Amino acid sequence: MKLCIFGLGYIGLPTAAMFANRGFDVLGVDVDEERVKAVNNGSFEISEPGLKAFLRDSLNTGNLRASVEPEPSDVFIICVPTPVKDDKVPDISHVEAAGKEIAGVIQKGNMVILESTVPPGTTLNTLKPILEESGLTAAEDFGLCHCPERVMPGHILKELTENHRIIGAIDEDSSVRAKELYRSFVEGEIYDTDPTTAEFVKVSENTFRDVNIALANELALLCEEKGTNVWDVIKLANNHPRVNLHKPGPGVGGHCLPVDPWFLLNGDDGLIRKAREINDNMTKHVVQLVHRFSGGTVAILGVAYKADTDDSRHSPTLELFSRLDDMEVRLHDPHVIGYQNTLEETIRGANVLIFMVDHKEYSGIDPQEVLSLMDGDVVIDTRNCLDKADWEDAGARYVLMGNSKLH
Numbered sequence: 171m172k173l174c175i176f177g178l179g180y181i182g183l184p185t186a187a188m189f190a191n192r193g194f195d196v197l198g199v200d201v202d203e204e205r206v207k208a209v210n211n212g213s214f215e216i217s218e219p220g221l222k223a224f225l226r227d228s229l230n231t232g233n234l235r236a237s238v239e240p241e242p243s244d245v246f247i248i249c250v251p252t253p254v255k256d257d258k259v260p261d262i263s264h265v266e267a268a269g270k271e272i273a274g275v276i277q278k279g280n281m282v283i284l285e286s287t288v289p290p291g292t293t294l295n296t297l298k299p300i301l302e303e304s305g306l307t308a309a310e311d312f313g314l315c316h317c318p319e320r321v322m323p324g325h326i327l328k329e330l331t332e333n334h335r336i337i338g339a340i341d342e343d344s345s346v347r348a349k350e351l352y353r354s355f356v357e358g359e360i361y362d363t364d365p366t367t368a369e370f371v372k373v374s375e376n377t378f379r380d381v382n383i384a385l386a387n388e389l390a391l392l393c394e395e396k397g398t399n400v401w402d403v404i405k406l407a408n409n410h411p412r413v414n415l416h417k418p419g420p421g422v423g424g425h426c427l428p429v430d431p432w433f434l435l436n437g438d439d440g441l442i443r444k445a446r447e448i449n450d451n452m453t454k455h456v457v458q459l460v461h462r463f464s465g466g467t468v469a470i471l472g473v474a475y476k477a478d479t480d481d482s483r484h485s486p487t488l489e490l491f492s493r494l495d496d497m498e499v500r501l502h503d504p505h506v507i508g509y510q511n512t513l514e515e516t517i518r519g520a521n522v523l524i525f526m527v528d529h530k531e532y533s534g535i536d537p538q539e540v541l542s543l544m545d546g547d548v549v550i551d552t553r554n555c556l557d558k559a560d561w562e563d564a565g566a567r568y569v570l571m572g573n574s575k576l577h
């Protein structure tokens with residue numbers, strides 16, 4: 171069976187490699203010629219653990235090729251980006267473009283699967299009509315499904331096989347065919363429903379997480395006001411069998427959580443929008459913490475949007491950097507290209523040191539050494555990733571976000 175996969179990004183590429191590894195004839199299509207060339211000659215740089223080797227195995231099977239053009243195939247899978255624009259309006263133009271390309275080569279009996287996260291209704295109201303410009307009719311002439319992905323960056327290969335999947339199929343035949351296809355590598359459950367429900371499931375999952383992080387952040391601000399430690403509150407509250415408070419943080423980054431909730435909003439002003447505002451305002455709170463101490467140089471550790479990844483999309487640190495425009499700021503991140511100066515260069519002479527990301531590389535930092543390099547002594551921990559006693563013994567004024575007792 172021949173598959174044509176649109177979008178060789180952090181989902182499309184592993185998915186293409188997975189299917190190729192399982193013996194399918196896979197053509198990966200991407201608009202970026204450099205990326206296409208790099209995939210074909212195996213020189214594609216990816217930091218995702220294990221993916222480079224896995225991709226090389228898939229290429230060696232001869233089952234995986236990349237091109238900028240689609241070819242007639244049995245199944246077309248769309249894994250292109252679906253960002254939101256600056257005005258928070260969803261941008262599904264890449265999905266529409268892929269649909270138009272497929273309409274040019276689709277044949278009777280083919281199937282189209284949309285994996286990209288989209289506003290509910292997109293598969294039936296936007297993609298289906300574009301595909302039918304081919305003169306073929308969905309369900310009657312070709313299958314159509316929405317099958318959202320849920321892999322956690324950093325654990326993609328593992329989660330591609332272990333996570334449960336949802337197939338939102340336009341009809342029974344599409345559901346059966348899509349299930350059979352994904353069963354080639356999915357070991358989790360495969361649930362079926364309609365396309366719009368599947369779209370709603372995906373955006374609801376990430377909105378659930380974003381709203382719960384906003385609750386944790388709001389509790390952190392309240393604890394600072396009321397004089398207790400939110401980290402103790404969360405740890406003890408989560409002993410309750412039905413409570414799962416998330417962790418406060420300096421903001422919510424990545425290209426999913428800050429994006430997907432907007433796919434559910436069209437003007438309404440409720441909880442989901444408020445949660446987005448709370449999370450986006452956390453960098454303002456970190457600025458307030460910094461401004462409580464005299465000026466001077468600020469050293470910031472961690473530019474990625476979360477620990478142990480090199481992805482800095484919607485990074486809270488870059489947002490914080492732009493808000494600290496009145497101070498000299500130095501950034502460091504062992505994973506993100508452009509910020510890999512030495513820790514010493516970053517910290518030397520700094521008045522304030524902020525831990526914005528709890529990369530595992532930072533867990534071994536020696537407080538004594540750091541304080542001897544700094545001019546000041548303020549250390550702000552936004553992730554509760556440092557040992558208070560160690561840093562205070564080294565002479566730091568240790569500030570834990572969400573715990574006013576310490577500042």
Ligand code: SAJ
Binds near residue numbers: 416
């Ligand atoms: N964060 C907090 N507090 C928390 C958890 C996370 O502040 O308790 C922050 C992180 O620091 C990060 C941001 O939120 O800046 C997002 O991190 P994340 O790990 O929650 O999300 P992603 O974007 O890495 O992955 C999510 C996952 N979705 C869910 O957990 C419901 C993943 O399963 C999805 O596949 C992925 O989005 C996606 O592609 O949609």
